[in-house]
Amino acid sequence: MSGTGDIEAVVFDVLGTMVDEPGGLRAAVREAVPDADAASVDSLLTVWQEHVEHEQRRIEDGGRAYANSEVIDREAARRVAGRAGLTDPVAVERLATASRRLDPWADSVDALARLARSLPVLGLSNAGRVTLLRLDAHAGLRWHLALSAEDARAYKPAPEVYRLALDAAGCPPERVLMVAAHAWDLRGAQAVGMRTAYVERPVGDPPGASDTFDLRVGGLDELVTALTGT
Structure with missing residues (x-):
């Protein structure tokens, strides 16, 4: 992905992307x-x-x-x-x-911790508040902020859910990167102006021929390297 230096915050889908x-x-x-x-x-x-x-x-x-x-x-x-x-x-x-x-994927915990040393990291999930709290504790996911779609009383890909993350990040949408294993989720993020990164998982919704995401990676370690150079 070109121009990664202007990314100010990274938002991760949770279900399917960070946990199996x-x-x-x-x-x-x-x-x-x-x-x-x-x-x-x-x-x-x-x-x-x-x-x-x-x-x-x-x-x-x-x-x-x-x-x-x-x-x-x-x-x-x-x-x-x-x-x-x-x-x-x-x-x-x-x-x-x-x-x-739900258990995390093998790279989720360490990659999240690595990235959090360089950029604000947010979780954005369709899981309700209680489920998200307990899930993050079980899986060992440590966010700067975890946001539930329940706060918008909607489910992704409704735009108001992504705006929760944009409001929390406090910067323009083109400086916020949405990471997901679901192409439908990334399309929803694109609709509100966010940058997008598709991460391959054994489950999820792969990109279609017409999808043009900013970055496609085979795992979260590759994502962290692309964003931080480490």
Whole structure:
């Protein structure tokens, strides 16, 4: 990426970019339904993911009043439990809070710490406030500031979510870099004028042929080197 010296703050997506969301949810489903085979676990994970995506889209389209991620995750857990025949309320509740216990990717913690020595680093997540707090503690993610989309009562890619980070950074959007493993997330950031960096992960939404992000990297160590030269 050219002109990295004018970047004043770096904003990271969290779910999928800094932590392995699908892997963590799959493990939680497996824990809740230990007798399920791999295909059944994948099917139950799809039930979860489709519910979350559908409800966030309904909120974005005005078809549902805002509900934070804790509410939607609990709904998803109940759907999974119903499909799996899981009736233990303790197990269902633990499944509902699985997003608080997602593990970081191997490079996330160290790269974040390295970058934070040179630039302000912010987390910007669709996870609700409570989930984000517990998740950051579990994964060992140390931010200068962690922001939840709940504060905007919307979900990315709604522009008001990215404006939370811009307001916090206190500098023009072209001096703020949004980092994500999801092309849809970066397109949302571009729409409010932010710079963008796509980081490859085993999960996520890869760029399409028409996407023109400022930087594409294979991992966060490469990103830190590009931004700091170290």
